[in-house]
Amino acid sequence: MAPISFWTLRWIVVGLAVAAQLYLFGRIWMAIRQRAGRWGVAALSLCALLITLLFAANWRIMSAPVPWVDPSPAAQALFFYAPAVWSLGSILSALLLLLAQASGALVRMGARLLRAAGLRRDPRPMDPGRRRFIQAGVASLAAGPFVMAGYGVAHASPDRLVETLALPFGCDLRAVQLTDIHAGVYMTPDTMRRYADQVIALEPEILFLTGDYISNSTVFFPGFAAEMGRVRTRLGTFATLGNHENWYGGREYYREELKRHGIELLQNESRLLRAGRERFAVAGIDDLRSGDPDLPAALAAVPPGIPTILLSHRPEVFPEAAARGVALTLSGHYHGGQVKISLPGGDLSLAHMRTPYAEGLFRRGDSRLYVSRGIGTTFTPVRLNAPPEVTLLRLQAAPTG
Numbered sequence: 396m397a398p399i400s401f402w403t404l405r406w407i408v409v410g411l412a413v414a415a416q417l418y419l420f421g422r423i424w425m426a427i428r429q430r431a432g433r434w435g436v437a438a439l440s441l442c443a444l445l446i447t448l449l450f451a452a453n454w455r456i457m458s459a460p461v462p463w464v465d466p467s468p469a470a471q472a473l474f475f476y477a478p479a480v481w482s483l484g485s486i487l488s489a490l491l492l493l494l495a496q497a498s499g500a501l502v503r504m505g506a507r508l509l510r511a512a513g514l515r516r517d518p519r520p521m522d523p524g525r526r527r528f529i530q531a532g533v534a535s536l537a538a539g540p541f542v543m544a545g546y547g548v549a550h551a552s553p554d555r556l557v558e559t560l561a562l563p564f565g566c567d568l569r570a571v572q573l574t575d576i577h578a579g580v581y582m583t584p585d586t587m588r589r590y591a592d593q594v595i596a597l598e599p600e601i602l603f604l605t606g607d608y609i610s611n612s613t614v615f616f617p618g619f620a621a622e623m624g625r626v627r628t629r630l631g632t633f634a635t636l637g638n639h640e641n642w643y644g645g646r647e648y649y650r651e652e653l654k655r656h657g658i659e660l661l662q663n664e665s666r667l668l669r670a671g672r673e674r675f676a677v678a679g680i681d682d683l684r685s686g687d688p689d690l691p692a693a694l695a696a697v698p699p700g701i702p703t704i705l706l707s708h709r710p711e712v713f714p715e716a717a718a719r720g721v722a723l724t725l726s727g728h729y730h731g732g733q734v735k736i737s738l739p740g741g742d743l744s745l746a747h748m749r750t751p752y753a754e755g756l757f758r759r760g761d762s763r764l765y766v767s768r769g770i771g772t773t774f775t776p777v778r779l780n781a782p783p784e785v786t787l788l789r790l791q792a793a794p795t796g
Contacts, residue, residue, distance in 0.1 A: 404745065405457070405774070408486075408774060409454070409457070411486050412450065412453075412482050412485065412486055413450075414489070415485040415486045415488070415489035415490075416446055416447075416450050416485060418489045418492070418493070419446070419485055419488065419489055419492075419537075420442065420443060420446055422492065422537075423439070423442050424439060427439050427442075446481075449477065449478045449481040449482070450478070450481070450482060450485075452474065452475075452477075452478035453478035453479055453481070453482040456475060456478065456479070456580065457774070459611070460611045460612030460614065460643075461475075461579075461580050461612075462612055462614045463580055464583075464584065464614060464615060464618060465583055465584050465585070465618075466580060466583065471580070471581075471583070475580045475581065475776070476548055476581075476776060479544075479548070479581075479775050479776050479777065480541060480544040480545050480548060480777070481541070482775065483540075483544045483547075483734075483775050483777050484540040484541035484543070484544040484545075485540075485541075486540075487540030487543070487544070488536075488537050488538075488539070488540040488541065491536050491537070491539070491540065492536065492537055495536055543779065544775075544777050546779075547734065547777030547778055547779040548776055548777055550777075550778050550779065550782060556782050556783065556784050556785070557593075557597070557784070557785050557786075557787050558767070558784045558785070558786050558787070559787045559789065560756065560765060560786065560787070560788055560789065561789045561791060562723065562763060562765075562788065562789070562790055562791070563790075563791055563792075564675070564702055564704075564722055564723060564790035564791060564792065565673060565675055565701070565702025565722060565792060566670040566671060566673035566674075566675050566702065566790070566792050567670060567671065567673075567790065567791055567792050568600055568601065568670045568675070568788070568790040569598070569599050569600045569601075569787075569788070569789060569790075570599050570600065570601045570602070570603060570704075570787075570788040570790060571594050571597055571599040571601075571602050571603070571785065571786065571787055571788070572602075572603045572604075572605060572725050572765070572767055572785075572786040572788060573590065573594065573602070573603070573604055573605075573623070573767075573769075573770060573785060573786075574604065574605040574606060574607065574637075574708070574725075574726070574727030574728075574767045574769040574770075575605075575606070575607040575637070575727045575728065575730055575767075575768075575769025575770065575771045575773075576590075576607065576608050576609075576619055576769070576770055576771045577607055577608075577609065577610045577639070577769075577771030577772060577773055578608060578609050578610065578615035578616065578618060578619040578771070579609065579610030579611060579612065579615050580610075581610070581771070581772060581776040582610070582615075582770075582771045582772075584618045584622065587618065587619060587622040587623075588622050590622070590770055590785065591622040591623060591625050591626055593785055594626050594785060595625070595626055595627075597785070597787055599626075599628050599787070600628055600629045600630050600670065601628050601629070601630040601631060601632070601633070601668075601677075602623070602626050602628050602631075602632040602633070603632075603633055603634075603677075603704070603706055603725055604623065604632065604633070604634035604635070604658070604706075605634075605635060605637070605706050605707070605708055605725055605726060605727045605767070606634075606635055606636055606637025606638070606639075606640065606682065606708030606727060606728070607637035607638065607639045607640070607708065607727065607728065607769070607771070607773075608620075608634075608637070608639070608640060609639055609640065609643060609644075610639065610771070610773065611639070611642075611643060612643060613643055613644040613648065616644070616649070616652060617652060620652050620653055620655070620656045620658065621656060623656065623658060624655075624656025624657050624658060627657070630668050630670070631657070631658075631659060632657065632658045632659065633658070633659050633660075633661055633666070633677050633679065633706065634653055634658050634659070634660050634661065634679070634706070635660070635661050635662065635679035635680060635681070635706040635707065635708060636649060636660070636662065636681060636682055636686060636708065637682055637708035637709075637727075637728065638682045638684065638685040638686070638708065638709075638728070639773075640682075641681070641682050641685040641686045642685060646662065650662075660679070661677065661678060661679025661680075661693070661706060662679060662680070662681050663679070663680050663681060663687070663688065663689040663690075663692040663693045664678070664679065664692070664693055664696070665677060665678035665679070665693055665694060665695075665696050665697050665703070666678075667696075667697070667698075667701070673702075673792065674701055675701060675702045675703065675704065676697040676701050676702070676703040676704070677703070677704050677706065678693040678694055678697065678703055678704070678705050678706065678721075679693060679705070679706040679707070680693045680705070680706070680707050680712065682708050682709060683707065683708070683709040683711055683712060684709065688707075688712070690705075690712060690715055690716065690719065693705070694719060694721070702722045702723075703720075703721045703722055703723075704721075704722065704723045704724075704725065705721045705723070705724045705725070706725055707724060707725070707726050708726060708727060708728050709726060709728045710724065710726035710727075710728065710729075710750070710752035710757075710764055710766045711750065711752065712724065712726075713726075713752060713757065713759065713762075713764040714759065716762065716764075717759035717760060717762035717764075720762070721762055722761070722762060722763070723762070723763050723764075723765070723790070724762070724763070724764045724765070725764075725765055725767070725786075726752070726764065726765070726766045726767070727766060727767045727768075727769045728766075728769075729746035729749075729750060729752075729753045729754060729766065729768075730746065730768055730769050730771075730772065730773070730778070730781060731744075731746070731753065731754035731766075731767075731768030731769075731781035731782075731784075732744025732745070732746040732747055732753055732754065732780070732781045733746070733772060733773070733774075733775075733777070733778055733779075733781050734775075734777060734778070734779045734780075734781070735747070735779060735780040735781045736780065737780060744781070752764065752766050753766065754766050754767075754768055754781070765786065765788075767784055767786045768781055768782065768783060768784045769783060769784070770783040770784070770785065771783070
């Protein structure tokens with residue numbers, strides 16, 4: 396079965412969000428009606444207006460570019476993060492309340508059947524203390540997802556976790572990978588500057604960028620290129636494009652803008668480099684689904700026996716890359732799931748349901764794939780159980796065992 400497309404997934408999320416708004420408004424209406432008073436209609440109107448404004452703001456952010464390159468923290472919180480927290484929280488809150496409502500209905504149905512069969516007495520009237528306790532529990536259940544979404548916003552930009560990997564390769568090399576930056580209203584120049592400073596502090600010999608540098612507008616791309624251009628390494632910075640670049644803007648625009656900042660774009664091509672006395676190759680291909688990928692062309696100029704690092708935004712190229720003897724493939728795209736639940740049988744997220752390569756290290760024979768969680772977000776600025784990462788690669792000529 397073909398994986399669900401980004402656009403189909405987006406419309407599914409929008410549909411769930413619309414249904415959640417209607418359901419929650421209905422619950423609020425019922426609660427206010429039960430306590431109808433002088434201010435009931437005014438409170439209901441205010442709730443309807445607030446829900447509409449929050450949903451409309453998040454819809455605007457998701458559906459069209461918002462060319463506000465560097466909003467202040469206060470503006471970010473008010474105009475971008477609050478609608479995003481509401482939208483994700485409302486979906487999860489509505490789902491939990493629906494489950495609780497369905498469970499309660501099943502319990503009541505079972506009790507009626509037992510009474511009809513004479514196996515249970517008629518229930519006694521619920522005392523006020525128990526009723527208040529249940530109402531408090533329902534309120535906590537409804538509020539929990541919003542608290543979780545707010546935590547996920549803070550968790551999306553923590554202390555910029557560095558994942559360090561020691562991997563066998565054909566030569567000794569200290570490299571850094573950044574991916575899925577998604578420059579936009581949730582990834583400001585100031586945040587990218589801090590990431591660039593962190594990469595500089597790691598002192599890599601080479602920097603790899605593996606796609607999705609913007610969210611939904613090229614207006615944010617010059618800021619990204621300028622910040623990444625501040626990272627100066629002995630062997631340079633190499634990049635390939637992701638699906639978001641293919642959706643917005645032209646390929647030559649990205650090539651020229653990156654070149655202005657000393658970054659080389661590899662589109663189905665490779666470069667031979669030297670680390671000490673050893674040679675190695677860096678190759679890059681276009682996005683597997685929205686671009687024009689050509690792995691044979693990318694590897695055509697690599698001499699036999701030269702260890703190769705392949706940059707591919709999406710990781711599904713790995714089986715073919717391994718079959719062609721690529722030593723290391725670096726990818727991203729899936730954000731580690733972004734919002735992920737860890738269960739005893741494995742991790743659960745939309746990404747983990749779409750691909751076997753959602754995050755982490757994979758191996759086929761002597762070939763390895765590493766899929767970074769990246770540093771940015773898409774759909775929503777929330778990350779849960781999938782923190783952003785800067786990847787430090789310690790490549791070693793001798794196997795590490």
